[in-house]
Amino acid sequence: MRPDPFSLNTYLVRRKVLKILGGAFHIYDPSGNVIAYSKMKAFKLKEDIRLYTGEDMGTELLTIQARAIIDFSAAYDVYDPRAREKVGALRRRGFKSMFRDEWLVLDAADAQVGLIQEDSTGLALVRRFIDAASLLFPQKYSVQMGGREVATFKQNFNPFVYKLTVDLSGDPRGALDRRLAMGAALLMAAVEGKQQG
Numbered sequence: 001m002r003p004d005p006f007s008l009n010t011y012l013v014r015r016k017v018l019k020i021l022g023g024a025f026h027i028y029d030p031s032g033n034v035i036a037y038s039k040m041k042a043f044k045l046k047e048d049i050r051l052y053t054g055e056d057m058g059t060e061l062l063t064i065q066a067r068a069i070i071d072f073s074a075a076y077d078v079y080d081p082r083a084r085e086k087v088g089a090l091r092r093r094g095f096k097s098m099f100r101d102e103w104l105v106l107d108a109a110d111a112q113v114g115l116i117q118e119d120s121t122g123l124a125l126v127r128r129f130i131d132a133a134s135l136l137f138p139q140k141y142s143v144q145m146g147g148r149e150v151a152t153f154k155q156n157f158n159p160f161v162y163k164l165t166v167d168l169s170g171d172p173r174g175a176l177d178r179r180l181a182m183g184a185a186l187l188m189a190a191v192e193g194k195q196q197g
Contacts, residue, residue, distance in 0.1 A: 005053075006178040007059060008168045011048040013189045015162035015174050025189060026050075027182070036061055038186060047076065049190060051182070062087075064183050075106075078183035087111070089182045090187060101141070103188075105180065114145040115178060116153070116184060141188065143176060153185055165188050 005011070008029055016024035027036040038051045050109040053059040069177035075091040085110045093102040105114030119140040134185065138155035150171035156163040166185045 003029060005029075005182065008035070008178075009172075010165070010167050011182075013166065013185050017191055023190060024156060025186060027075075027186075036182070040190060051186060051188060062183050065188055066189065076183075076187055078180055080179055083133055087169070087183070089165065090184050091117075092191075101139075101188075103184065105176070105184070107144070114143060114150070116141050116143050116188075135136075143181070143184075145175050146173075150179060153159040153188060162189060166175075174183075 001060065004162050005027065007101040010030050012028045014026050014028065016026070023038075023040040025038040025040075027038075029035050034054065036051050036053060037055050037056070037057070038049055040049055040106065049062075049064040049066070050057075051064075060081045061115060063081055065079070067075045067077065073092055075089055077089045078087045079085070089106040089110060091104040091106060093104060101116075101118040103116040104112050105116060107113045119142065122172050138157050139153075140155065141153040142149050143151035143153070148170075150169045150182050151166065152170075154165045154167070156165060159168055164185055168181055175194055
């Protein structure tokens with residue numbers, strides 16, 4: 001029996017290599033077992049990301065939907081279809097994210113409860129202007145809630161495969177809803193894929 005993907009404190013998001021029409025993502029538990037899968041269609045005007053328990057896409061775990069077709073400060077609502085509820089939302093900080101990625105973490109009522117921020121402005125600028133720099137200085141994000149770091153998302157050094165390690169061990173009481181954390185990691189992996197590809 002597979003563990004509930006939202007009960008884990010660490011996992012890995014991996015983007016399938018050379019996926020031409022859209023993107024495919026696998027999420028692995030610490031033992032290397034696939035616990036969730038997402039397949040994105042190419043050429044969609046409005047982002048709609050669905051996360052399933054496996055490649056058969058039989059059971060949907062999360063839905064991430066963009067609020068607008070084109071939005072510089074894009075907002076994405078995260079829904080749990082099993083519980084039939086909105087978990088929260090993630091809003092990219094448009095102008096600031098040109099230099100250093102920043103995302104607001106919002107609760108179900110759109111009140112800000114946290115911030116996801118790329119590690120440093122200097123490294124972020126180097127990554128944006130020198131293609132090979134992301135190989136030498138992979139992205140790292142810090143998730144802050146209530147003035148403390150509750151999670152990190154770290155891109156692994158690999159020139160051929162995009163991998164993002166999610167570590168929620170700094171949040172033993174679950175201040176950050178694990179469904180929202182997984183939605184954020186998947187969204188960042190998808191957005192990063194578009195920036196690099």
